[in-house]
Amino acid sequence: MSNIANTPLPPYYAVIFTSIKEPNDTGYFDMALRMLELANGQEGFLGMESARNDVGITVSYWSNLESIKKWKMNSEHLIAQEKGKSQWYKKYKTRICLVERDYEFNK
Amino acid sequence: MSNIANTPLPPYYAVIFTSIKEPNDTGYFDMALRMLELANGQEGFLGMESARNDVGITVSYWSNLESIKKWKMNSEHLIAQEKGKSQWYKKYKTRICLVERDYEFNK
Numbered sequence: 001m002s003n004i005a006n007t008p009l010p011p012y013y014a015v016i017f018t019s020i021k022e023p024n025d026t027g028y029f030d031m032a033l034r035m036l037e038l039a040n041g042q043e044g045f046l047g048m049e050s051a052r053n054d055v056g057i058t059v060s061y062w063s064n065l066e067s068i069k070k071w072k073m074n075s076e077h078l079i080a081q082e083k084g085k086s087q088w089y090k091k092y093k094t095r096i097c098l099v100e101r102d103y104e105f106n107k
Numbered sequence: 108m109s110n111i112a113n114t115p116l117p118p119y120y121a122v123i124f125t126s127i128k129e130p131n132d133t134g135y136f137d138m139a140l141r142m143l144e145l146a147n148g149q150e151g152f153l154g155m156e157s158a159r160n161d162v163g164i165t166v167s168y169w170s171n172l173e174s175i176k177k178w179k180m181n182s183e184h185l186i187a188q189e190k191g192k193s194q195w196y197k198k199y200k201t202r203i204c205l206v207e208r209d210y211e212f213n214k
Contacts, residue, residue: 002160002161002162003127003161003162004125004126004127004162004198004199004200005125005200007200007202010202014121014123014202014204016121016123016166016206018111018112018156018166019111020110020111022214049125049162049164050160050162050164051158051159051160051161051162051163051164052158052160053109053157053158053159054109054110054158055109055110055111055156055157055158056158057156057157057158057164057166059123059125059164059166085212085214089212089214090213090214091111091211091212091213091214092111092211092212093111093112093209093210093211093212094209094210094211095114095117095121095206095208095209096206096207096208096209097121097204097205097206097207098204098205098207099123099202099203099204100203100204100205101202101203102200102201102202102203103200103201104198104199104200104201105192105196105198105199105200106197106198107129107192107196107197107198
């Protein structure tokens, strides 16, 4: 998650997940790593970017809405989502977006 | 930038700006603060979220494509973009996205 995702030409989808955690985040890091590993194996997964200070932002990229829906319903991911609500997150917002255009700069 | 942006009901636009900085980032922090202040005064600006570790992710939210175009062409922002390329950023990727759906959780 420490690089810029190498996504294909648009259109594709982005899921922007912005969150604020509870002070006690035991188990959070292991879960986040496992979710990245699990997402990587999903059909339509194109990449992920993540950073956290006061707010955490994780953006995952997907080929289409169907692949996002399948990921949301993945059984292990569902358990993580429940633990997220009961334990780790104070609040979060998820935004499903169609990436229409992109451009990049490389030195 | 230390909270989740309080955006209106979709549809609206998101600009996902993912970057990796050069080691020497003199002046970067002041510029980032000034750009937030400046964006705040722009027509169509809906909010901003930002976090940085190895990768920095800044997501700004906008009413429509026209307001994003005007922001990109803002004269002071143009100067910051140039300094970004010559000094601060090793690489970056900008993605223009239509937010189709969102949902949130609050404890």
